[in-house]
Amino acid sequence: MPAPSQVERAARHETRMVRFNRQTEFALGFTLIELLVVVAVIAILAGLLFPVFAKIREKANQTACLNNLKQIGGAFHLYLQDWDEAYPLVSYSKADSSFVLWEEALLPYLANTQVLVCPSNPYIWLLKEDIPSTYAMNLYFPPWGPALDLANTLKDDSVLHSDIPQPSLLILVVDSRYGDSVQDVHADVSGVSLSPSVLPPDKGYLNTHLGKVNFLFCDGHAKAMKMAETLYPTYMWRIDNLKDPKDREGLEWWRSWVLKRLAPEYR
Numbered sequence: 572m573p574a575p576s577q578v579e580r581a582a583r584h585e586t587r588m589v590r591f592n593r594q595t596e597f598a599l600g601f602t603l604i605e606l607l608v609v610v611a612v613i614a615i616l617a618g619l620l621f622p623v624f625a626k627i628r629e630k631a632n633q634t635a636c637l638n639n640l641k642q643i644g645g646a647f648h649l650y651l652q653d654w655d656e657a658y659p660l661v662s663y664s665k666a667d668s669s670f671v672l673w674e675e676a677l678l679p680y681l682a683n684t685q686v687l688v689c690p691s692n693p694y695i696w697l698l699k700e701d702i703p704s705t706y707a708m709n710l711y712f713p714p715w716g717p718a719l720d721l722a723n724t725l726k727d728d729s730v731l732h733s734d735i736p737q738p739s740l741l742i743l744v745v746d747s748r749y750g751d752s753v754q755d756v757h758a759d760v761s762g763v764s765l766s767p768s769v770l771p772p773d774k775g776y777l778n779t780h781l782g783k784v785n786f787l788f789c790d791g792h793a794k795a796m797k798m799a800e801t802l803y804p805t806y807m808w809r810i811d812n813l814k815d816p817k818d819r820e821g822l823e824w825w826r827s828w829v830l831k832r833l834a835p836e837y838r
Contacts, residue, residue: 632691633780639686640793646680657729692778694748707747738789746778746785775834798837
């Protein structure tokens with residue numbers, strides 16, 4: 572068989588190249604379509620999974636916040652042992668007119684100051700020496716007072732642990748969005764309906780995790796609860812209402828007033 576001429580070899584080569592180019596174009600076109608399909612699938616999965624991941628992350632933050640409160644509860648326990656079962660005031664003034672806050676009273680009993688900050692609460696205030704905090708003490712405890720003689724002030728004005736009939740049902744500290752470094756690091760139930768100007772209109776003073784607020788109780792346990800659970804069936808914000816409310820009608824009116832005005836995030 573005679574060898575193909577140079578012209579024939581060139582024609583065959585050109586034919587092969589055309590066929591190769593067509594196959595390449597087809598392959599590239601198919602890969603692009605496949606890529607678009609993959610991108611679309613990833614986008615759909617991301618839209619479905621990102622909320623799940625966000626919920627998992629916030630659940631972890633809720634747990635970390637509860638652990639912080641448990642450590643704060645342990646510090647309260649040690650403090651009570653040293654001060655004859657007298658709780659610290661929310662804040663008290665010294666002879667030089669400066670204020671000492673309840674967090675500062677607990678500092679000797681805390682392993683570190685990071686336990687004073689909830690990991691997902693952006694509303695952080697600074698105590699003295701730039702110590703951060705996001706937790707507030709129940710305003711039912713004496714909020715402030717002169718303390719030229721701290722021992723006598725604690726004796727005369729503080730709540731004693733023995734005065735609390737059901738420590739497991741009285742709120743001590745709460746994860747909060749509002750406070751300052753002077754004397755106003757406190758929380759009370761009205762904070763669920765009143766929003767300071769620094770907060771969005773759908774939010775209240777108390778910080779939430781997945782619709783619940785983290786509370787520390789006087790017996791040292793910490794729990795995430797819906798706000799309504801702190802109002803019914805037991806009013807967990809005052810000692811006298813735990814004993815024997817003198818004005819049941821007034822208490823019921825107050826509970827109803829608060830429930831009707833709950834910020835949307837607490838419902």
